[in-house]
Amino acid sequence: MAKVFFMCKYAILKKRENEVHPVRIRIVGAGALGLLFASKIAATAAIVDLITHTQEQSDLLTAKGILAVSSQEEIVYSVDAFSMHTITGAAELLEPVDWLFLMVKQKDITAALLQQLLLLVTPTTRIVCFQNGIGHMELLKQHFSNDRLYAAITTEGALKLSAASFRHSGHGTTWIGRLENMSSDSVEWDEAEIILQTMLIEAGFNVFLSKKIISNIWNKLLINAVINPLTAILQIKNGALLESLYIKDLMSVLFEEGCLVARAANITIADNLWEQLIHVCEKTAENQSSMLKDILEGRTTEIDWINGALIQYANQYKLALPTHQAFYKMIKHLESR
Template identity: 45%
Template sequence: MKFCIVGGGSLGLLLTAKYTLANIPVVLITRTKEQAKIIRRYGLQLTEEKREHAANFACYSMVEIKENDVDLNLDWIFLMVKQHHINLSLGQDISTLMKAHTKLLCFQNGIGHEEKLSSWIPSNKIYLAITTEAAKKNSAHKVEHTGKGNIWIGQESQKSESFDKSEKKLIKSLSDAGFKAQMTNNMSSIIWNKLLINSVINPLTAILKVSNGKLLTSENWMQLMKNLLEEGKLVAKAAGIETEVHLWDQLIEVCQKTSNNTSSMLQDILEGRETEIDRINGGLIRLASDYKIDVPNHQVVFNMVKGLTN
């Protein structure tokens, strides 16, 4: 099978490096020509468990793909850009890369991207992925694997417990590359569990400018974490989503296991980039409004993060 990763961010670089080192055919498509040129010149450097690995593979920018009419004949496309980068242009570009047998696997935080992508991609070809893998992009061609986790994959509407040959091969490829991955028919619940955890950790670390573990050092901060989580659970319940019973314990565990990590939202704030606040807390706020549920804590952190990026 042939795989393509769209997005040269931290997780995109991590998966590309791990696939290459496992001798699995993979192509990386970056947003800019500059990053593609750097990777072609120097290769990709992966730091993992204090060891450095060099990976070389086919790499193009999306512009170069179109300019040179590159035909990749892909089985799976991993879409690993942030949700706010999914627009008409990217959607059309992805659709041109897809053959009759190609499937799209989406690694976005938040909610709403599947509906957006279905404007250009048939819904039955769209798969969703949730991961707790952690990585840090140190430069255009350097990435550090900062935490091992799991990858869950499925289609939001899938209820069957049987999976086809291409799905099984996908899971095998991820396993061969060193990841713990599984197909699931409970994707909606998994997406919401991560959404609720992200909606607590990401904005608070961005506002307070602290690592994930530091949130557990203040009783006041932890009370705010509980308030955010409970508001989010009310919205999930109204939407008919069954969340984990021990979600608070999972939230604490995530903070502990990623104690020294800088959340993606804090990284965006520090680098002056657009954050995913509109797709995470903003998505919850919009749904809460539909269900006439008050979420004042989410509204406050949403406004504060938006203020930091103005």
């Protein structure tokens, strides 16, 4: 039987005694990624709270903590959790935070959520968006200035098992970067950014600060735009994509069409991006992609922000993306069943 450990606030508070100002993090979205980051951060000297969608989930998390499940052990992390609906009526009761991590899906970034976010931050809170795909940062920019907006790209893998438990399905790397333009030689990371990176490394994440986050976002987008729709339509795990020459041909066509758009948008594509794509399939061979999971569980997918977004850019540049168009329509059909 797996061993169960309890990480309680008492131990964490004791650890904080000598600290001048522990970094404060607020995580919006207590799904797979939110539970992973909240639990690992809760085990450091940082202070973290979680904003859930429902009252039921915040009550459960407050009472029982987050259960991190692995094949060797189960660990319970105690966290503060509040539901979005309760706190928007009494946001002044929340502690101010240094960083807000936005960990909802693309479809959840609605006008209402953006209004609610305004209540969860102070003018100095910086916001980091972890979504796969593109389109979300444009929405965020309508409400927050560029100098406090960050994007993150992560290859961590997390699976939500229940409202208060998750499995860390794959260790990866996370790149965090300011949205405002940074020329590669003139960058000095400020103290808050270094503190955040140090804390996340202490929490067990492999984290880099990136001067080219837009290019990181697009490079991951080009990978997701191949793996996600193919695995979702064929209903196979990521590794199985590499087992057929026919599928590899399709991967290559999707990849080349995606690169066409990225080049038109002036994005730097990594020289070895195709090799990276193959490596992702190998490294996550046993995983179901997020799009396959969404389809199997009857949820809408992030296709509109992945292949759909590429198609929109292509229209703007008058480029044809017939294969992405076809896959987009097939996923939309599967979503509508």
